[in-house]
Structures are given as structure tokens and as C-alpha cells.
Amino acid sequence: MSILVKPDTKILVQGITGGFGARHAKLSLDYGTQLVAGVTPGKGGQLFENTVPIFDTVADAVKQTGATVSTIFVPPPFAADAILEAVDAGIDLVVCITEGIPVNDMVKVKRAMQGSKTRLIGPNCPGIVTPGTGKDSHGGCRIGIAPGYIHKKGNIGVVSRSGTLTYEAVWQLTSRGVGQSTCVGIGGDPVNGTSHLDVIKMFNDDPETHGIIMIGEIGGTAEEEAAEWIKQHCKKPVAGFIAGATAPPGRRMGHAGAIVSGGKGTAEAKIAAFKAAGIGVAATPSEMADVLLKMM
Numbered sequence: 001m002s003i004l005v006k007p008d009t010k011i012l013v014q015g016i017t018g019g020f021g022a023r024h025a026k027l028s029l030d031y032g033t034q035l036v037a038g039v040t041p042g043k044g045g046q047l048f049e050n051t052v053p054i055f056d057t058v059a060d061a062v063k064q065t066g067a068t069v070s071t072i073f074v075p076p077p078f079a080a081d082a083i084l085e086a087v088d089a090g091i092d093l094v095v096c097i098t099e100g101i102p103v104n105d106m107v108k109v110k111r112a113m114q115g116s117k118t119r120l121i122g123p124n125c126p127g128i129v130t131p132g133t134g135k136d137s138h139g140g141c142r143i144g145i146a147p148g149y150i151h152k153k154g155n156i157g158v159v160s161r162s163g164t165l166t167y168e169a170v171w172q173l174t175s176r177g178v179g180q181s182t183c184v185g186i187g188g189d190p191v192n193g194t195s196h197l198d199v200i201k202m203f204n205d206d207p208e209t210h211g212i213i214m215i216g217e218i219g220g221t222a223e224e225e226a227a228e229w230i231k232q233h234c235k236k237p238v239a240g241f242i243a244g245a246t247a248p249p250g251r252r253m254g255h256a257g258a259i260v261s262g263g264k265g266t267a268e269a270k271i272a273a274f275k276a277a278g279i280g281v282a283a284t285p286s287e288m289a290d291v292l293l294k295m296m
Contacts, residue, residue, distance in 0.1 A: 154179015
């Protein structure tokens, strides 16, 4: 099994005709993802890669193809509206790859999404991969920008705020012959749709996820909240890594949400919370897979 998406999940891409969106839509098609539609206003009726129909609106795409997941590769000034268009069309899951969306826009999006059935992953995230069973795990579901070939079908769930560290954890596991159930990059912006805790709960409920790697970074309290829940409820081994231990207070590191302010959100506090919850802590990124495999 997997969480959020399966190999037969029907995906559409908003912004499929832009350079970045087109490149990654093609890679997802090559991976075997069921990419059934693209959306670019004004380009309805065209075909992407001679196979994928393009629509003017998400509502049209959903009506014609039955897509349930949208990936957003829309430029920052228009990305918030793109998310809300997908919500209005009744999409189950929106994965927003776009980086640099104004925080004020995302606050409005979160308020507008209250009470809707749509789950948002991101923004500023690498997306989701549920590996398949084919060669190089093809035949799975790749949404976003993660390199598909590093994945291998298996039983470890990965959740991370950092795209690069997601790939590192996945490649370490695959290199050791250990596969993944689903890998979720939740993004590093201060206002996002899905938290570490949301994903951990899904992995905990998934019978085919046997262990979890959770990667966090300085800023905010999401990792501590997840650790507290893991301590009380999680039935599976969890290994963790916190990035940004050397960041000076007040300096933003990488992601917009990775800032230590008011003495909160430090690496030390997060690592202490991990240890108190029984989470195996990797001292460096190179140890993530080994720490989990020793626990298992």
C-alpha cells in the first residue's frame, strides 16, 4: 500500500506548458504516472507530448478526465489562485511545487480552504513519489520534481521539509536494498498545507509502512509537535534528522520557514524532542538510513 497517491491515481498538471512544468510532466509520464490532463488558460484543445489533453480550466479537466490530484507549476504571483481553482473544482489533493509564493497569499489560501475536502502539500516542495514495481520502480506515481529513478518499492515512509535531504534519505535506503512505501516532501515555507504530523499519522495507519524517516529543520515547532504525538501513539520505528544546527539565531537558512526567532525553533530543541520521543537521531545526513535500519 501507500499513502496519498497510488500508481493508478489520475493526475493533472496546472502550468503544463511552461518550461519547468513541461519538463517535469514529461519525467512523470516517463515514470509511468497516470498523467491524464494539463491546464493552461488559453491553450485548451492542444495536446502535451501528443497524448495528454490540455484544458483551459481545472473544472473542465476534472469533468473530462476524472483527475483527483493536481500538481501546480504556476509562477508565484498566480499560484495562490491556481490552488484555489483546484479546490473549487473538487480536487482531493493539490501538490504545489511553486517557490516564492507571498506569505500573505498563502494565509488567504489556508483560510479559503477551511471546510473543503482538498488536502494541500507544499508550497515550495519537491512533491510525492509512490514507487512502482517495474524497472527502476517505474509504474509508480511521481508528482513534482523528485528524481524517480532513485526510488525503490518497499516499506519505509519518508517525510521531509527539505527536497534535497528527501532524495538523500531515499537514495541511502535504495542503495542498501531497502524500498519505500511513499516519500513526501512537505516544503519549507512558513505557511503550508500539510505538516510532519499529518504525514506521520498516515504512515502509522498504513499497514505496509514498517518504518519512518522524518527530516526537519530549524524554525517553527512542527517537528516537536510530531515528536510528542510519536511518543504517545506511533507504533513504528522512526529515525530523524534536523538540518540547520549551525545556523546563527535570526538568520534565515534556505527555506522561508527556517528561521530561529524568539529563542524558538532551534535545532537543539528539536533534537531534544526527538530523543525524548524515542526517535533515533542521525547526527549527520549520511547516517539517516543506517539509524533507522539499526532500530528495525
